[in-house]
Amino acid sequence: MRISVDRSACCGAGNCVLLAPDVFDQGEDDGVVVLLAAAPAPEHEAAAREAAAVCPTSAITVREDVSRDA
Template identity: 55%
Template sequence: MRVSVDRDRCCSSGQCVAAVPEVFDQSEDDGMVLLLEPLPEPRLRAGVRMAAGICPGRAISVQES
């Protein structure tokens, strides 16, 4: 799995950070998503898929390998 984020689409809801803080964070400057781990380990993948699905701005993309 490879994760990417589009900061231009981010609406700073923080849903992704709440779902998988090991993979996502929010910038202290503007509140926008920060991607901490583009290649999450297997135990985090279900959470990443959920975060992508609940993201109101559709800012998270998941490419399955």
């Protein structure tokens, strides 16, 4: 799994941080998403998928076809 974020699309809702705090954070000044783990540990993958699914602006992209070592 590989995660990417489009910071310019982020509206700062914070759902991603609530669902997957080990993968996402928010900037202190603007509230925009900060990606903490582009290749999250297996125990955080389900939460990262859910965060991407509920993102109101689709700013989070999850690619399943990429291994953690890539």
